[in-house]
Amino acid sequence: xxxxxKVGLNRLLEIAQAERLLADFRKIAPxxxxxxxxxxxxxxxxxxxxxxxxxxxxxxEEIERLENGQAITRxxxxxxxxxxxxxxxxxxxxxxxxxxxxxTFLLDFLKxxxxxxxxxxxxxxxxxxxxxxxxxxxxIGETIGxxxxxxxxxxxxxxxxxxxxxxxVRLVLQPPKEGGELEIKAAVDEVGYQENLTRAARxxxxxxxxxxxxxxxxxGLLDNSPFGSILCAPIKARERMLGIVLLxxxxxxxxxxxxxxxxLMALAGQAGIAIEKAWLHHQEIKRQRMEEELSIxxxxxxxxxxxxxxxxxxxEFAVAYQAAQQVGGxxxxxxxxxxxxxxxxxxxxxxxKGVPAALMMAFSRAIMRAESLSxxxxxxxxxxxxxxxxxxxxxRLFLTGLYAILDPKTGRLTxxxxxxxxxxxxxxxxxxxxxxxxxxxxxxxxxxxxxEEYSAEIAPGDQLxxxxxxxxxxxxxxxxxxxxxxxxxxxxxxxxxxxxxxLSEIVRAVNEFVGDHPQxxxxxxxxxxxxx
Amino acid sequence: xxxxxxxxxxxxxxxxxxxxxxxxxxxxxxxTIMTAENGxxxxxxxxxxxxALVFLDVMMPQMNGFDVCNTVKNDWGxxxxxxxxxxxxxxxxxxxxxxxxxxxxxxxxxxxxxxxxQKAIEVMRQ
Numbered sequence: 001x002x003x004x005x006k007v008g009l010n011r012l013l014e015i016a017q018a019e020r021l022l023a024d025f026r027k028i029a030p031x032x033x034x035x036x037x038x039x040x041x042x043x044x045x046x047x048x049x050x051x052x053x054x055x056x057x058x059x060x061e062e063i064e065r066l067e068n069g070q071a072i073t074r075x076x077x078x079x080x081x082x083x084x085x086x087x088x089x090x091x092x093x094x095x096x097x098x099x100x101x102x103x104t105f106l107l108d109f110l111k112x113x114x115x116x117x118x119x120x121x122x123x124x125x126x127x128x129x130x131x132x133x134x135x136x137x138x139x140i141g142e143t144i145g146x147x148x149x150x151x152x153x154x155x156x157x158x159x160x161x162x163x164x165x166x167x168x169v170r171l172v173l174q175p176p177k178e179g180g181e182l183e184i185k186a187a188v189d190e191v192g193y194q195e196n197l198t199r200a201a202r203x204x205x206x207x208x209x210x211x212x213x214x215x216x217x218x219x220g221l222l223d224n225s226p227f228g229s230i231l232c233a234p235i236k237a238r239e240r241m242l243g244i245v246l247l248x249x250x251x252x253x254x255x256x257x258x259x260x261x262x263x264l265m266a267l268a269g270q271a272g273i274a275i276e277k278a279w280l281h282h283q284e285i286k287r288q289r290m291e292e293e294l295s296i297x298x299x300x301x302x303x304x305x306x307x308x309x310x311x312x313x314x315x316e317f318a319v320a321y322q323a324a325q326q327v328g329g330x331x332x333x334x335x336x337x338x339x340x341x342x343x344x345x346x347x348x349x350x351x352x353k354g355v356p357a358a359l360m361m362a363f364s365r366a367i368m369r370a371e372s373l374s375x376x377x378x379x380x381x382x383x384x385x386x387x388x389x390x391x392x393x394x395x396r397l398f399l400t401g402l403y404a405i406l407d408p409k410t411g412r413l414t415x416x417x418x419x420x421x422x423x424x425x426x427x428x429x430x431x432x433x434x435x436x437x438x439x440x441x442x443x444x445x446x447x448x449x450x451x452e453e454y455s456a457e458i459a460p461g462d463q464l465x466x467x468x469x470x471x472x473x474x475x476x477x478x479x480x481x482x483x484x485x486x487x488x489x490x491x492x493x494x495x496x497x498x499x500x501x502x503l504s505e506i507v508r509a510v511n512e513f514v515g516d517h518p519q520x521x522x523x524x525x526x527x528x529x530x531x532x
Numbered sequence: 533x534x535x536x537x538x539x540x541x542x543x544x545x546x547x548x549x550x551x552x553x554x555x556x557x558x559x560x561x562x563x564t565i566m567t568a569e570n571g572x573x574x575x576x577x578x579x580x581x582x583x584a585l586v587f588l589d590v591m592m593p594q595m596n597g598f599d600v601c602n603t604v605k606n607d608w609g610x611x612x613x614x615x616x617x618x619x620x621x622x623x624x625x626x627x628x629x630x631x632x633x634x635x636x637x638x639x640x641x642x643x644x645x646x647x648x649x650q651k652a653i654e655v656m657r658q
Contacts, residue, residue, distance in 0.1 A: 010559055010564075011556060011559065014566070014567075015564065016566075120549060121549075121553065124546075124549045124550055124552070124553040125553055127546075127550060127553075128550060128553050128554055128645050131550070131642060131643075131644070131645050132644075132645055132646065134642070135644040135645070135646070135647075163646055164646065
C-alpha cells in the first residue's frame with residue numbers, strides 16, 4: 001500500500017551525482033564545508049558532522065518557513081531549504097566560510113537541477129500510468145474478457161483492480177436481475193470495514209448509479225469513518241447500469257487520484273462488456289437447449305400423427321401438415337373403428353401455438369381417440385371430449401375439432417363439428433365444390449353443450465376437403481387472407497384430380513399466394529376421395 | 533532490504549527513467565537505484581557497488597547485455613547477482629544464449645511496471 005508520498009533528494013539527485021557536484025564546488029571554494037541533507041536530517045552527500053547536536057525536527061519547522069535563498073544559522077552553519085515548487089525536498093548546510101557568489105551559484109544550480117529532475121520524474125510517472133493502463137487492458141482481455149460466467153466477473157474485476165489500484169476494501173455491487181437495491185456480488189475486505197465502506201459511500205453510490213459517471217470522495221467522510229478516500233465507478237454496457245465497483249483506502253493512505261479513476265473506468269468498461277457478453281452467451285446456450293428440446297418435442301408430436309394414410313379399396317387419402325413453429329397445435333387422425341370397420345377421421349386445431357398448444361394437442365388427441373374407439377356417435381364423442389377438457393385442463397386453451405365417421409362401403413359420412421372450419425365436398429356430378437354446412441361450439445370453452453350431428457353422401461368421384469384455418473387464413477405480404485373463396489376456386493378447378501394432385505394444387509396455391517411472408521399459423525389439409 | 537543496490541542498464545534514457553520510477557518505492561526501504569547507459573559503465577558499477585539486482589538491456593552498442601552478463605556471472609563468478617535481461621517485444625530472445633550467459637530471468641519491453649516491481653521485491657527479500 002502506498003503511503004502519502006514525500007519526494008526526497010534521493011528521488012531527484014543520485015548520490016554519486018551529488019558528491020560530484022559538491023566536489024566541484026569545493027574546487028572553487030576549497031575552504032568551504034557543504035552537505036546535502038535529507039528530509040529526515042540524515043546526511044545525503046558532502047561533509048559529515050555539520051549541524052552536529054542540532055535537533056532536526058525543530059530545524060525543519062523553521063526552514064519550512066523560509067523562502068528560496070534565505071537561510072538560518074545553526075551550529076556555525078547556514079541551513080538553506082531546498083524547494084521544488086511548494087515541496088521541501090531536503091536542505092543544504094554550508095559552514096563558514098562558504099558564502100557569497102559561489103554558494104548562490106550552487107543553490108541556483110541545485111534549484112534548477114531538482115526542478116528539472118522533478119519534471120522528468122512526473123513525466124515518467126505519467127508514462128508509467130499509461131503503461132499500467134495498457135497492461136491492465138491486456139490482462140483484462142485475457143481474464144475478464146475470456147470469462148463466460150457472469151457471476152465470476154465481479155471477482156475478477158476486484159483481482160485486476162488490486163493489481164493497479166490497491167485498496168483495503170474492494171466491492172462490486174450489482175442490482176438483482178429482477179431489479180431493486182444494489183447487492184454485494186464480490187468483496188475483498190482486508191481490514192474488516194466492509195460495512196463502514198458501504199455506509200460511508202451510500203450517497204456516492206446513488207449518485208454514481210444516477211449519473212453513470214465515476215467519482216472520488218475524499219472530504220466529508222472522515223467523521224466516524226476509517227476511510228480517507230473512496231473511489232466508485234459504474235459498470236455499464238451500452239449505457240445500461242450493470243453494477244458498481246467501490247474501492248476504499250483508509251485514512252493516512254494515499255488518496256485516490258484522477259489517474260486511478262481513469263484506470264478503474266477502463267476496467268469497469270471492459271467488465272460491463274464482459275458481463276453482457278457472458279449473459280448473451282448464457283441466453284444463447286438456453287436458446288440452443290430450448291431448440292433441442294423443441295426438436296425432440298416435434299419428433300414426439302409427429303409420432304402422434306398417423307404415419308401412413310389408410311389403404312381402403314376405392315378410396316384415396318392425402319394429407320399435408322405443417323407447423324408454424326417447431327411444434328404446433330394442429331393435428332389430424334384416422335383410425336378404423338372396431339366392430340363396424342368404419343373409418344374415424346379427426347381434424348383439430350388448438351388455440352395458440354408452440355409448446356402449450358402442442359401439449360394440449362397431445363392431450364385432446366388421446367381423449368378423442370379413446371372416446372371414438374369406444375364406438376360412440378360423433379356428437380356424443382365431441383360432447384364427452386368437451387367435458388373432459390373442461391374438467392382436466394387448467395391451461396385455458398381451447399380447440400376446434402371435426403370428427404367424422406366414414407362408411408367406406410356406402411360413402412356415408414356422419415360428422416359433428418366443434419367450432420371447426422366447415423369441410424368442403426367436391427361433387428363430381430356438378431363439377432363444383434359445396435360447403436358441408438355444420439355448426440358447433442368450440443371444445444373446452446363451454447359447459448353442458450350438445451353438439452349437432454350432420455351427414456352427407458360421398459359419391460364416386462367426389463372429394464372431401466377438411467382443413468384448419470392455417471389454410472384459409474394464410475396471409476400474403478399485403479395482409480390479405482387466402483380465404484374460403486380462393487380455396488373453393490382451386491377445388492373447383494382441380495376437384496376431379498386425384499387426392500394427391502388436388503392436395504399439391506391447394507398447397508401450391510397457398511404458397512404462391514403467401515409468397516415470402518412467413519407462415520404465421522400451423523396448417524393441416526386432409527383429403528378423402530372416393531375414386532370408385 | 534536496507535543498503536541493497538539495484539542497477540538499471542539501458543542505452544535508452546527513457547527506459548532507465550521508467551524502470552527507476554517503477555522501482556521508486558524500494559528507495560523508501562533503503563535500496564539505492566543506480567543507472568548505467570552502456571555495458572562498459574555497467575561492468576564498472578557492478579564491480580564498485582556489487583548490486584543485488586541488475587536489469588540489463590540486451591541490445592546495446594559497444595557491449596551487449598549477453599556479454600555483460602557473461603562477464604559478471606562466468607568470468608567474475610558473481611553468481612549471487614540476480615540478472616534480469618530486458619528484451620524488446622518482437623525481438624526473439626535467444627534463450628540459449630541468455631542461459632549460457634547465466635541470466636536469471638528475461639522480461640519483454642514494454643514491461644509491466646508492477647511485475648517488474650514485484651520481481652525486484654522478491655529478489656531483494658531473498
